[in-house]
Amino acid sequence: MAARLAHITGSEHTALLGLGVYRPQRIVTNDEVAGPIDSSDEWIRTRSGIHTRRFATGSETVVTMSTEAARGALRSARIEAEQIDCVVLATSTWPLLTPAAAPQVATALGMGHPPAFDLSAGCAGFCHGLAVASDLIKGGTARHVLVIGVELLSATVNPADRATAFLFGDGAGAVVVGPASEPGIGPTVWGSDGTQHHAIRQDKNWVEFFAEFDERGAEAVRPWLAMEGTAVFRWAAHSLKQVCLDAIGAAGLRPGDLEAMIPHQANGRIIEIMARELDLSPSCALAGDIEEAGNTSAASIPLAMEALLRKGDAKPGADALLVAFGAGLSWAAQVVKLPNWQ
Template structure:
C-alpha cells in the first residue's frame, strides 16, 4: 500500500488587507511628449484622456519603487512582515530574462527565505497575481502573500512612436493578501486570446536584435513596445463586458451592488464604454486615474484604487470590480473589498 501524502488547507476566505503605491516624482505634461510625435495636448487628451503622467528617474528602479509601495502596503495591513510567505511581482519591464525581480525585492524588504517570483501577463498581471495569491492563502501554502504591480514602461517605448509615446508611464502598487473572516476577494474570471498576440507586443525578439547587431553594429535598432491601438480598442469594447458580468455574477452580486469599478487605465474612452455597457448605478465610483497617471500596465489597477480612496470617491471596505486586460491578449477580473491604504 502506497504511503499516504499529507495535505494542508488554509483560510476559508481571503481579502486585500493593505494597499501601498509609489508614484515617480517627475510629472510629465502632454506638451513635453507631443513634440517628438508631432502631436498636441488636445490630440492626446481627446484620444486617451491623459493630461499628465509620471516618468521614473534612473534612481527610481523596479526594485526601489516596488519596495516603497510594498512597505506602505504592509504598514496599512498591520501585519507582522514575518508572516509573509510569498512575493508575486507582476511586470513586463524587468529587462532581465533571469533572475526574476521578486527575490531581490523580497530581500530589499527584509523578507527571508520566502517564495518569490514574477508574473508576465501584461496589463492584466496584477489581477492575475491577486488570483494566485488568494488561492495560495486559501490552500495553506502561504499565510500572507505580497502582490506587486510595477512598471518602468519608459524603458521600453520609442519616444517618437505616435502610438505609444504619449500613453505609457511608470509606477508601482502593492497589496497584502491574507485570511479574512468574510469573503474579500471573489472568484476570478480570466483568460486569453492568443490570436490577438500582435496587438500589444515587443516589436522584435532579442535573437533578431542580436543578429542585427552582428550585421549592422551600432546602427541596429533596439526592441521597443509596439501597439495596434485600434485592434486593442475593438477587442476590449467587444469582449470585456461579458468578462465583467461573469465576475460580478460569480461573486453572487449584481452591478447595482458595486460601490466602485477599477478598470485597467488603458484609455479614457475604453473606461467610459465599459461603464456605460455595464449600466453601473450613479452611486458607483469609476476610477479614472489615467488622466493624471497615464497607462502604467500592471501597476495601473492598484494605483487607480489608491487614487479613488485618496480623493474620497471610494472607501476601504467598499465593494469594487477590478478588471484588466493587455498583452497576450490576456484578461482577468474579480470583485473585491477595497483594502486599507497608506
Template structure:
C-alpha cells in the same frame, strides 16, 4: 501494509486585501512634452485618451525600487511584519533581466526572506493574475500573507517617436497584501487569454534581431565598428507598439462580457458595488465599459489615467490607492477590477476594499 495518508494544509474560508501601497515617480511628462516627439497636440491626446500627464521615473529609479516602496507601504497598512509574508508575486514586463526575478530581490530588500518569490508576465492583466494566485495560496493554507505588486518602468521600452502607444505610457508601482478573512473578500477570478491576437500589442524588435545583426557581421568577416554596432543595437532595442483599433475593439466589447461575468460568479450586481477600477488603458475604454455595465451613479469610477497615464500592471493598484485616498468612505465596500492587455490576456475579480 497500508498506504500512509498525506497531510494537507488547513483550508481557509476566505481572503481579502488587508493593505495597499503605491509609488508614483516625481517626473511629470505633459502632453506638450510628448508633442516634441510626435506630430500631435494636447487637445488630440486628451480627446482620444483622456491623458493630461504621466509620471516617469528618472534613470536612477528602477522597477525594483518602485515595487519595494509600494510594498513597504502595503505591509505597513496591513499591520503585519515583513517576516510574516509567505510569498511575494511581482507582475511586471519591464524588469530588465530575464532572470533572476525582480520578486526575489524585492523579497530580500523587504526582509521577507525566505518567502517564495516569483514574477508574473501578463502585461496589463498581471495584477489581477497575481490576485488570483494570492487568493489561492492563502485559501489553501500555503501562505498566510501574500504581497502582490504591479510595477512598471515603461519609459525603458518607449520609442518617443512611435505614435501608436508611446504617448500613453507612464511608470509606477502599486502593491497589496492579501491575507485570511472570516468571510470571502475576493470573488472568483475570471481570467484567460486570446492568443489569436498575440501580435496586437508587442515589441518592435526581439533579441534575435540583435543577435542576427552580430552574426551577419561575423559571417561576412567584417571588423565591426564597435560604436556603429552600439548604435545599431540601440536602434534595435525592443520598444512597445500596438494595433490601436484592434485593441480598442477587443477591450470594449470582449472585456465588458468578462466584467459582467466577474459580477455574476461573485454573486453580486452592479448596484452592490462601491467602485469600478478597470485597467487605465484609455479614458474612452473606461467610460464605454462603465456604460455597458450600466453602473449606477453611486459607483465611483477610477480615472487615474488622466494624471498617471497607462502604467500596465501597476494601473489597477495605483488607481485603487488613489480612490481610497480621495474617497475614504469606500473602505470595506466592493470594487470590480479588470485588467486586459498584451497577449491578449485578461483577468477580473470583485474585491472588498481595505
C-alpha cells in the same frame, strides 16, 4: 521550509488587507511627449484622456519602486515583513530574463527567504497575481501574500512612435492578501487569446536584435513596445462586458450593487464605454487615474485604487470590480472589498 509551513492552514475566504503605491517624482506633461510625434496636448487628451504621466529617473527602478509600494502595503495592513509567506510581482518591464525581480524585493524588505517570483501577463498581471495569491492562501500554501504590480514603461516605449509614446507611464502598487472571515476577493474570471498576440507586443525579440547588431553595429534598432491601438480599443471596449458580468455574478452581486469599478487604466474612452455598457449605479465610483498617471500596465489597478481611496470617492470595505486586459491578449476580473491604504 518546514518552519515556514508549520503554522499555515487553508482559509475559506481571503481579502486585501493593505495597499501601498509608489509614484515617480518626475511629472511629464502632454506637451513634453507631443513634439516627437507631431501631436498636441489637446489631441492626446481627446484620444486617451491622459493629462500627465510619471517617468522614473535615476535610482527609481522596478525593484526600488516595488519595495516602496510594498512598504506602504505592509504598513497599512499592519503586517510585518517576516509574516509574508510569498511575493508575487507582476511586470513586463524587468530588464532581465533571469533572475527575477521579486526575490530582490523580498530581500530589500528584510523578509528572509520567502518564495518570490515574477508573473508576466501584461496589463492583466496584477489581477492574475491576486488570483494566484488568493488560491495560495485558500489552499494552505501561504497565509499572507504580497502582490505587486510594477512597470518602468518609459524605458520600453519609442518616443517617436505616435501609437504608444503618449500612453504609458511608470509606477508601482502593492497589496497584502490574507485570510478573512468573509469573502473579500471574489472568484477570478480570466483567460487569454494567443491569436491576438500581435496586438500588443515587443516588435522584435532579443535574438533578432543581437543578430542585427552583429550586422549593423550601433545602427541596430533596439526592440520597442508596439501596439495596434485601434484593434485593442475595439476588442477591449466591446468584448470585456461579459467578463465583467461573469465576475460580478460569481461574487453573488449585480452590476447595480457595485460601489466602485476599477478598470485597467488603458484609455479614458475605453473606461467610459465599459462603465456605460455595464449600467452601473449612478453612485458607483469609477476610477480615472489615467488622467494623472497614464497607462501603467500591471501597476495601473493598484495605483487607480489608491487614487480612488485617497480622494474619498470610495471607502475601505466597498465592493469594487477590478478588470484588466493586455498583452497576450490576456484578461482577468474579480470583485474585491477595497483595503486599508494608510
